[in-house]
Amino acid sequence: MSDKILPPLIERPSPLSWIYKNLFNTWYNALLSLLSGALIFWIGRAVVIWLLEVAQWRVIVTNLRLIMLGQFPISEVWRVWLGLALLALITGNSLGIWGRKARGAGRVTIGLLVLLLGLAVITSGQSQLWLLGMAGLLGLGWWVGRSAGKGLERVVITGWVIWPPIFILLLRGLGADSELLPLVGTNLWGGLLLTLLLTIVGIVFSFPLGVLLALGRRSSLPIVRWFSVAYIELIRGVPLITLLFMAQLMLPLFLPTGVNIDRVLRAMVAITLFSAAYLAENVRGGLQAIPKGQYEAAYAMGLNNIQSMGLIIMPQALRLVIPILVGQFIALFKDTALVSIVGLMDLVGIGKTVLAQPEFLGLQREVYAFISMLYWVISYAMAYVSQRLEVSLGVGER
Amino acid sequence: MSKKFYPLFGLLIVAALVLAACGGAPAASGDASEPATADTAAPADDAAPAPAAQTAAQGETLAAVVARGYLVCGANNQVPGFGYVDADGNFSGVDVDYCRALAAAIFGDADAVEFRPVTAPERFTALQSGEIDVLSRNTTWTLTRDTELAGNFTATTFYDGQGLMVPSATGFTTLEDLAGGSVCVQTGTTTELNLADAFAAAGISYSPVVFEDADSTFAAYSEGRCDAVTTDKSGLVSRRSVLADPSAHDILDVTLSKEPLGPMVRHGDDQWFDIAQWTVFALIAAEEYGITSANVDQVKASNTDPQINRLLGNEGELGAKLGLSNEWAYNVIKLAGNYGEIYNRNLGPDTPTYIPRGYNSIYTEGGLLFAPPFN
Numbered sequence: 001m002s003d004k005i006l007p008p009l010i011e012r013p014s015p016l017s018w019i020y021k022n023l024f025n026t027w028y029n030a031l032l033s034l035l036s037g038a039l040i041f042w043i044g045r046a047v048v049i050w051l052l053e054v055a056q057w058r059v060i061v062t063n064l065r066l067i068m069l070g071q072f073p074i075s076e077v078w079r080v081w082l083g084l085a086l087l088a089l090i091t092g093n094s095l096g097i098w099g100r101k102a103r104g105a106g107r108v109t110i111g112l113l114v115l116l117l118g119l120a121v122i123t124s125g126q127s128q129l130w131l132l133g134m135a136g137l138l139g140l141g142w143w144v145g146r147s148a149g150k151g152l153e154r155v156v157i158t159g160w161v162i163w164p165p166i167f168i169l170l171l172r173g174l175g176a177d178s179e180l181l182p183l184v185g186t187n188l189w190g191g192l193l194l195t196l197l198l199t200i201v202g203i204v205f206s207f208p209l210g211v212l213l214a215l216g217r218r219s220s221l222p223i224v225r226w227f228s229v230a231y232i233e234l235i236r237g238v239p240l241i242t243l244l245f246m247a248q249l250m251l252p253l254f255l256p257t258g259v260n261i262d263r264v265l266r267a268m269v270a271i272t273l274f275s276a277a278y279l280a281e282n283v284r285g286g287l288q289a290i291p292k293g294q295y296e297a298a299y300a301m302g303l304n305n306i307q308s309m310g311l312i313i314m315p316q317a318l319r320l321v322i323p324i325l326v327g328q329f330i331a332l333f334k335d336t337a338l339v340s341i342v343g344l345m346d347l348v349g350i351g352k353t354v355l356a357q358p359e360f361l362g363l364q365r366e367v368y369a370f371i372s373m374l375y376w377v378i379s380y381a382m383a384y385v386s387q388r389l390e391v392s393l394g395v396g397e398r
Numbered sequence: 399m400s401k402k403f404y405p406l407f408g409l410l411i412v413a414a415l416v417l418a419a420c421g422g423a424p425a426a427s428g429d430a431s432e433p434a435t436a437d438t439a440a441p442a443d444d445a446a447p448a449p450a451a452q453t454a455a456q457g458e459t460l461a462a463v464v465a466r467g468y469l470v471c472g473a474n475n476q477v478p479g480f481g482y483v484d485a486d487g488n489f490s491g492v493d494v495d496y497c498r499a500l501a502a503a504i505f506g507d508a509d510a511v512e513f514r515p516v517t518a519p520e521r522f523t524a525l526q527s528g529e530i531d532v533l534s535r536n537t538t539w540t541l542t543r544d545t546e547l548a549g550n551f552t553a554t555t556f557y558d559g560q561g562l563m564v565p566s567a568t569g570f571t572t573l574e575d576l577a578g579g580s581v582c583v584q585t586g587t588t589t590e591l592n593l594a595d596a597f598a599a600a601g602i603s604y605s606p607v608v609f610e611d612a613d614s615t616f617a618a619y620s621e622g623r624c625d626a627v628t629t630d631k632s633g634l635v636s637r638r639s640v641l642a643d644p645s646a647h648d649i650l651d652v653t654l655s656k657e658p659l660g661p662m663v664r665h666g667d668d669q670w671f672d673i674a675q676w677t678v679f680a681l682i683a684a685e686e687y688g689i690t691s692a693n694v695d696q697v698k699a700s701n702t703d704p705q706i707n708r709l710l711g712n713e714g715e716l717g718a719k720l721g722l723s724n725e726w727a728y729n730v731i732k733l734a735g736n737y738g739e740i741y742n743r744n745l746g747p748d749t750p751t752y753i754p755r756g757y758n759s760i761y762t763e764g765g766l767l768f769a770p771p772f773n
Contacts (some may be wrong), residue, residue, distance in 0.1 A: 066483065072487075074487075148523075187512060249519065252524070253526070302491045336405055343514075343520060345483075353515075358750040
């Protein structure tokens with residue numbers, strides 16, 4: 001007898017036998033398969049015919065800039081591109097540095113490169129050059145990160161921290177008199193740009209606020225606890241749209257005449273405050289799942305409160321609630337569509353105004369299908385990144 | 399956990415909340431749009447929470463607009479023909495063009511205007527709180543709005559009213575053609591009542607086909623379940639646009655109710671009210687006298703009619719009386735066109751949003767547009 005141990009036999013069915021085994025193994029399964037097959041074919045055919053023949057995509061092509069950037073002046077669009085190019089450089093760099101540890105980072109890099117080059121193929125002129133430049137920067141950043149390794153970590157983290165303010169500064173400009181970066185008022189920000197800004201600001205600011213509220217609710221100090229409970233329950237008890245209406249309609253009446261707070265800023269604050277209340281409860285759920293032994297072990301190590309919370313408890317608690325947090329951030333991203341009701345021209349708001357253009361009247365299906373597709377792509381990207389993060393952190397495995 | 403740890407968190411939470419709630423204010427003060435007036439609105443501060451309490455002081459609005467360098471106009475961005483954003487990112491429409499005319503009157507520059515899209519619930523608040531200088535957003539002139547909502551309607555720029563839409567194939571053009579026919583109408587609204595009144599007054603019989611909401615009303619019409627459908631004319635235009643073949647439907651030149659739409663300004667600043675009102679009159683007068691953006695230079699140079707000379711600033715000091723330059727009306731006509739040009743650009747026969755002019759004609763042509771004399 002050979003001492004070679006054979007691997008277990010893996011059955012590799014041919015496609016035909018797979019179909020037979022899974023779809024046509026009994027007469028009623030065969031019937032069901034045929035019926036659902038017909039249904040899928042019927043619906044799929046109608047969708048494809050509509051997509052390729054009926055739909056008038058000219059409305060999207062003509063209004064692409066409006067849908068992406070709102071009324072952002074065409075002469076200043078380079079500022080958006082420059083911000084995105086910086087983002088591509090930092091992203092490539094991060095993927096290069098941490099890609100060796102995290103599984104799937106290579107796939108993400110290639111996916112992003114394909115996406116950028118694909119977009120460059122279908123666009124023309126300035127957009128094409130910028131997209132090619134972004135692809136180049138992404139590759140360059142990846143290569144630099146890959147070869148420099150850990151040495152660059154601190155630089156890249158600083159880059160991530162200072163990118164959002166730099167981007168907003170680029171968008172807004174330095175002032176009305178500035179030659180290089182003239183002021184572009186937030187009333188001209190719109191479309192996907194505004195939707196993403198509201199989302200990013202909402203996530204970035206509601207996260208620390210929510211973590212603090214979660215800790216506050218578990219505090220043994222009565223005032224802090226009461227305050228946190230009151231805040232969370234009050235904000236959770238009202239719909240987001242009422243907060244937005246409060247910010248857009250009530251607030252101006254309480255301010256003296258002539259004092260105006262920027263409308264986009266008001267929406268950002270309302271979204272942040274709303275999201276923080278939900279986030280606090282999600283994080284609290286994670287904190288409750290940490291066994292008491294972890295706290296005791298941390299004290300036994302001689303760590304003080306801040307150290308034990310920051311180094312032992314919070315990292316474990318947050319790791320546990322990643323799926324919930326990402327779910328909440330995706331919901332937040334889609335909730336920003338509500339600002340179209342208070343007169344801001346986000347993705348949905350700009351869609352409504354595109355539909356009012358006399359030459360494109362009645363093209364609701366095309367516009368809303370395109371906007372839905374944008375929402376789906378971005379939501380799915382967020383979900384995918386979170387899955388990779390879970391895999392690399394081993395959530396659910398240990 | 400030891401207790402000394404918690405006060406720190408408490409402080410952080412309070413600090414974070416304070417920052418989140420108020421942190422924006424200083425940053426935004428750079429583009430607060432009325433810096434010059436922040437401390438001059440003394441009467442308003444006494445009762446700030448009451449919605450109707452904020453009014454503008456005499457001459458304050460024009461001073462603020464001039465200091466700022468541009469007009470802030472509350473507009474609609476979702477009504478075809480009246481207010482929307484075109485593919486280049488520019489606002490267009492009848493209501494929008496009025497704001498350009500007002501900017502031309504003040505600055506001699508029709509582009510010195512910032513459009514602030516306002517939705518129906520927030521429009522009056524935006525006007526009261528000074529976020530916008532003028533509201534030009536298909537708003538119907540009613541007593542409540544003219545009083546309780548602390549606004550003043552300046553003039554009617556569009557006489558909207560309930561209209562009727564029929565399939566072009568029927569060849570109907572008047573109310574009488576519909577005798578014995580059926581009309582799709584939404585129940586429980588004044589629309590239904592107006593329809594009954596109009597047919598009763600004309601002594602014609604018809605059968606109403608009533609529905610609970612606007613969507614099913616128009617769905618039934620598009621399925622051919624009635625000969626005509628009725629709602630406000632501006633609404634008919636956008637509803638027609640979503641029918642299978644918009645060009646196969648006509649809006650009759652018949653008006654069943656009163657919906658006068660016009661620009662609105664805040665209570666309390668009569669000078670600003672006069673400017674906003676006389677800009678409308680200048681547009682109407684220009685059409686009456688046959689002055690267009692194309693021939694205004696020629697008319698200004700060669701005209702002998704004293705009325706037109708005063709309008710265009712060749713004679714008298716009419717502009718100065720409004721606090722503007724004497725060429726204000728010339729600028730309006732040159733840069734925005736007269737009323738007819740604005741109408742035809744947005745709602746004329748060559749546009750997809752064609753509405754017959756009806757009441758919106760000069761009084762000499764049987765309409766309601768009438769400008770007081772420029773004396």
